[in-house]
Amino acid sequence: MTIENQLQPQVSLTEAIKTRRAARAFSSDPIPEGILEEIFRLGLQSPSGYNLQPWRFIVVKEQKNKDKLRACAFDQPQVSQAPVVLICCGDRRVNNTEYIEEMIQLGIAAGGVNEKFADYMRSAIPQLFEYKPCFESMEAWTNRHTMLAVAHLMIVAKAFGVDSCPMEGFVTAQVKEAFNIPVEVDVCCLLPLGYADEPIKKYGGRFSTERVCYGESFGQAL
Numbered sequence: 001m002t003i004e005n006q007l008q009p010q011v012s013l014t015e016a017i018k019t020r021r022a023a024r025a026f027s028s029d030p031i032p033e034g035i036l037e038e039i040f041r042l043g044l045q046s047p048s049g050y051n052l053q054p055w056r057f058i059v060v061k062e063q064k065n066k067d068k069l070r071a072c073a074f075d076q077p078q079v080s081q082a083p084v085v086l087i088c089c090g091d092r093r094v095n096n097t098e099y100i101e102e103m104i105q106l107g108i109a110a111g112g113v114n115e116k117f118a119d120y121m122r123s124a125i126p127q128l129f130e131y132k133p134c135f136e137s138m139e140a141w142t143n144r145h146t147m148l149a150v151a152h153l154m155i156v157a158k159a160f161g162v163d164s165c166p167m168e169g170f171v172t173a174q175v176k177e178a179f180n181i182p183v184e185v186d187v188c189c190l191l192p193l194g195y196a197d198e199p200i201k202k203y204g205g206r207f208s209t210e211r212v213c214y215g216e217s218f219g220q221a222l
C-alpha cells in the first residue's frame, strides 16, 4: 500500500463506530507516523465551548515511560503494550485573558470570528468561568471537553484501522507527578493506541434508544 493510500481512512464512519472496541491487548506493531498525525489532525476538530479547546495530550512512546505509566494505572498491561499512549488532559488555565485572545485571533485568521463576536467573547467568556451556570467545578468543565476530543480521536483512529482503549483506571496524583503535569491541569483519561491483539475484546451490547432517550421531559417515553 502506498503512503498516500495509507493516509486515507480504510474503514467507513459506520464501520468504525460499529467495530471500535476498547482493546485490552495490543501487538507491538508501530503506528506509522503519518497516520498518527492524521488521527490528531482530524480528531482535534472536536468542538468545545467558545472554541476554547482545553484538551492537551502527552504522547508517550518510549517504553520506559509507558512502563512508568502502567505502574500508575493499576498495572493494566495495555498501557505498556500499545505503541503509543496518550495522557489526555484538560487545562483549566484556558480562562486566562492571553489564551482567550489567542483563540479569538485564531478565529479571526480562520474567518469564523468578526470584531463584533470577538468583543462579545472577550466579555462573555470570563463571565462563564466566574458564574459557572452549567458546571460546578473546573474539573467537570475540562473533562467535558477533553472526553469529547477523545471520542473523536478514537473514531478517527478506528477509521485508519487503529485501535484504542479509553481508561480511567489510574491514580491521578501518580500520573501528575510522574509526567510533570501542572496543578491546574486535569488528567481526564489515558488512551493507548495501536493494533489490537488476541484475545480480541467482544462487543458488550448497548441499551436501546428507547431505554436511554426520553421524549420532552426526563423519564417520559420517547
Ligand SMILES: Cc1cc2nc3c(=O)[nH]c(=O)nc-3n(C[C@H](O)[C@H](O)[C@H](O)COP(=O)(O)O)c2cc1C
Pocket (backbone or CB within 6 Å): 020, 021, 022, 023, 024, 076, 165, 166, 167, 168, 169, 170, 189, 201, 202, 203, 204
Ligand atoms: C471513561 C472510560 C474509562 C474506561 N476505563 C477503562 C480502564 O481503565 N481499563 C479498561 O480496560 N477499560 C476501560 N474502559 C473501557 C470500557 O470498559 C469499555 O469501553 C466498555 O466496556 C464498552 O466496551 P467497548 O468500548 O469495547 O464497546 C473505559 C471506558 C471509558 C469510556
